[in-house]
Amino acid sequence: MSAYFDHAATTPLRGEARDAMEPWLGDRFGNPSGAHSVARAARGALDEARDVIAAVLGTAPGDVVFTAGGTEAANLAVLGRAHAAPGAVVVSAIEHHAVLNAALAAERYGLGEARVVPVGKDGLVDLEALARALDKSVSLVSVQLVNNEVGTLQPLAAVARLVRRRAPGAVVHTDAVQAVPWYDIADLGAGADMVSISAHKFGGPQGTGALAFRRKISLEPLIFGGPQERERRAGTHNVAGVVGMAAALRATVEEMEVVARRVKALRDTLCAGLLGAIPGAHETAPGQEKAPGYCHLVIEGIESEALLMVLDGFGVAASAGSACASGAMEPSHVLTAMGYSEREAMGALRLTLGHTTSAQDVDKGLREVPLAVQALRSGGLASEQAGSR
């Protein structure tokens, strides 16, 4: 069985989510907008799910907008706000492309300048640079809670305080997609006015997400049609998806303390073990608080593309930076922003753990990753070796 270390890309569907979704993929197929009992059943399920999600995100049920995933949620926050209240959009340089490219699109549409705030080698947004980027012309500030590549926890509370002081008219959005499995979003994201989440990062189904509001913010919709979601997001609801998202979120929150502690211990073992076993391997942003699932390394003299192929052959599913449309590895914009050279960035290895990660997985990672690196460094895998595996 292959050891799966790509939970930040997507994590397996939780049993609770699958069970909760089942009826809505079968007999209970109604469209919640209808005026009959079949529809009302679906509407009820949707409302219940909304209650659960609102409670976890620390807002009222009416302030949750369901979307088709985290990317749409982030786009709605950034572009919806830019359309409704044009002005500068301030984002950190290590935002997910869902935020970064939406900010650049806002600028392209002439809605406001995109200001990209640098980060330090520590993988944290530079607060002094942020302060300089803030003024009365700013309409939106977007800073993620947990970085999706290196896993660093961003100082969102400090960001929000700066914004209140220097750009009081601006709203703060946080992309909490990678934070949900590990942190109390209502508490940690308290400074944000808008929060984006994505179900499949915490055991819900792919293609479902939500944008939550913490205060009244006027947004222009990105998708037009029916009056769903209080005219903020048109289109028939993905009832099964939303129900699955709520069930996964509830289970995640219930088990969070235990899972986070267990995974953090596994991560620490994995990370320390690999750093000890692989000469020339460096932890990115060492010493910074990172989400428990993240082990991110840069390995000297190794190309991630080759490493991932070999690891895949060894039964280890891992990741590197971001991939472009063709599927080719690109040097990560996160590592480049953190000051790594392109060459260093091409040697990145991201191992992300999740709720299903076992000690056996970690053992396998500790065994196979150093072997793969060694094989690549010694000039490759002889075919006999590969064949005997």
Place this chain on the structure above:
Amino acid sequence: MRVLVAMSGGVDSSVAAALLLRDGHQVSGATMKLWGGPSDTGCCSVADVEDARRVCQQLGIEHHVFNFTREFERDVVGPYVSAHAQALTPNPCVACNAHLKFDRFLDRALLVGFDAIATGHHARVANTGGAWRLRRGRDAAKDQSYVLYMLGQAQLERLYLPVGDMTKQEVRSLAGELGLRTAAKPDSQDVCFVSKVAGRESFLRGRMPLGPGRLVATTGEDIGQVDALELLTVGQRRGLGLSARTVPERRFVVGVDLLSRTATVGSLDELLVGSVQVGDICWSAGPPPSGAPLEVQLSAHGRPMAARWEAACTTATEGVPLSGGPVKAGAVSAGTVSAGAVGAGAVGAGAVSAGTVVLEVPARRPAPGQAVVLYAPSPDGDSVLGGGTAL
């Protein structure tokens, strides 16, 4: 054998993968992402990667994508631009084969555990008397041995060219029989990183200065001018802006001189040469003795012509190491050791990296920078001896 097929998303490499699979090899496919900029043709767009991936899915084999955009920029696009800046006429496909397909890609394949690579080129690999040879493809009209002349023993012994024994028509019909989605896909052509719409001039203008130049007759007389002297190619006839009234006979560029910013224009007779100087030579299995008869091909689709090889004097140390990878920076040298010292096809010895091809019948001068490819003399004229760059 574990074979990694370089899959461009075209029909030839699709069929190459299918044939290797049929022969019982362990096959995977990989597509190189080479060019990040705009393109309308061939090898680098997302749609082509998708075709390659879908063919692999259909064949039930793994598909990978290798990002070699940095190397492509450094080893193909950069040199293409600087060659133009020296008024040379580069062949980027040759550079791509030398540095990407049969160097970087091969290295990567071996690194991750493959025994060999394959491509969809129309050429054949043969082994005679212990030495590997590159032969022309069976389909003469599609033969690509010309752009593969740099392959040495180290590459040939790890290379499969499964469609080399087929005509293009056979490749297409087999692809059709197998139901491969690429069966009817048009052939790629031209320089993959220069889009047809924008064109070569606009591509180069963005990367280097282009300046005007004067056209002078071989008599020295001024007969016209061009906007971009750097874009002229020896042998070029069109686009010179010479009116048929003032210059009645056909005129060709016979030389370009950037220092005086002039291009010399002459008649067809004045374009003909009796010999061609060649540098940066790679030999497939060692150089022939000086004076040896051979056949030479001076352009991608040119006819092979009878010729004789005259080695320039070179120092053995600057020769091409035949056991190593493809030549990265061939040093054109004029040293003292005679070619005879390394003659008779001694594989692994130092090699002659420059010389002269003496043509039996005068031919149009190849543009400096173009590949000059040397084949065994008839009747074995289909096997590549080596090749280099016209000086």
